[in-house]
Amino acid sequence: MKIRQAIAGQTGLSRTDRVAILRYVCNLTTEQVYTNLDAEISDRDLEALERALNERMSGKPLAYITGKREFFSETFAVNESVLIPRPETEILIEEALRRVHGRKDRLILDMGCGSGAIGAIMAKETGSRVVCVDISYEAIRVARKNAESIGVGHLMEFICSDLFESFKPHVCFDMILANLPYVTHEEWKGLMRDVRDFEPRLALDGGEDGLDLYRRLIVSLPGRLTPAGDILLEIGSAWQARQLKAMLEEAGLDNRVINDYANKERVLVGHG
Numbered sequence: 447m448k449i450r451q452a453i454a455g456q457t458g459l460s461r462t463d464r465v466a467i468l469r470y471v472c473n474l475t476t477e478q479v480y481t482n483l484d485a486e487i488s489d490r491d492l493e494a495l496e497r498a499l500n501e502r503m504s505g506k507p508l509a510y511i512t513g514k515r516e517f518f519s520e521t522f523a524v525n526e527s528v529l530i531p532r533p534e535t536e537i538l539i540e541e542a543l544r545r546v547h548g549r550k551d552r553l554i555l556d557m558g559c560g561s562g563a564i565g566a567i568m569a570k571e572t573g574s575r576v577v578c579v580d581i582s583y584e585a586i587r588v589a590r591k592n593a594e595s596i597g598v599g600h601l602m603e604f605i606c607s608d609l610f611e612s613f614k615p616h617v618c619f620d621m622i623l624a625n626l627p628y629v630t631h632e633e634w635k636g637l638m639r640d641v642r643d644f645e646p647r648l649a650l651d652g653g654e655d656g657l658d659l660y661r662r663l664i665v666s667l668p669g670r671l672t673p674a675g676d677i678l679l680e681i682g683s684a685w686q687a688r689q690l691k692a693m694l695e696e697a698g699l700d701n702r703v704i705n706d707y708a709n710k711e712r713v714l715v716g717h718g
């Protein structure tokens with residue numbers, strides 16, 4: 447089969463997906479694909495191509511097929527044990543960077559790090575030390591690998607822990623960043639198949655109202671945030687924003703909500 451036929455074939459998949467899968471399987475750049483349209487695909491590549499196209503048709507996200515996702519201008523390795531980093535998480539990072547004010551001496555925590563996308567970008571952009579925590583050992587392995595490939599491994603530490611459970615007392619941070627699971631049980635039922643059937647439930651399911659993890663995190667905050675420290679939480683709705691605002695106020699933190707580009711409540715910022 448020629449490259450031209452592989453791109454034109456397969457019903458039910460977008461051209462973008464077909465070209466991306468072809469590039470991945472045959473190890474080609476986009477330019478090489480379009481300048482070699484009449485080249486024959488080897489039998490071995492053809493077999494791998496058919497397998498990957500079938501996986502995509504069954505709903506497997508492209509990022510899990512190619513094993514990578516671009517995020518904040520860096521390439522992150524991903525597999526089915528980590529959430530695929532989302533564009534909306536860049537809003538949390540942009541606000542965190544504004545609040546760091548170019549200082550390199552901050553100790554930053556990425557709680558629920560998954561692929562390490564938040565932590566690695568913070569280390570790269572600020573030069574500060576970052577601790578990444580996840581309850582999933584597999585996620586910690588992926589995050590560590592990403593930190594090395596992005597060149598910030600020397601600034602980062604990785605801890606497999608259920609929130610602060612494995613931390614010594616009195617370890618505290620200048621900034622806590624968290625994109626913990628916040629999908630409600632009702633929302634879970636309506637998630638796209640690509641997400642619900644392939645991404646780890648542990649990374650998405652926040653309990654009945656989506657706030658199980660954030661409630662526990664806020665309760666365990668005393669002693670974990672320096673007096674003028676910042677906490678930034680990614681959230682999914684106006685209702686969640688109101689609930690968490692009240693909890694942060696009770697914990698003595700000033701706070702405000704930042705909306706995303708679709709004008710949806712996306713990040714809650716608390717300040718000590």
Ligand SMILES: C[S@@+](CC[C@H](N)C(=O)[O-])C[C@H]1O[C@@H](n2cnc3c(N)ncnc32)[C@H](O)[C@@H]1O
Nearest residue numbers: 529531558559560580581582608609625627649
């Ligand atoms: C929504 S994903 C976010 C991943 C990554 N921070 C990102 O933004 O792409 C939530 C992450 O929290 C982790 N997690 C879930 N429960 C946890 C817990 N009790 N303690 C620590 N991490 C937890 C999951 O394993 C998952 O990697």
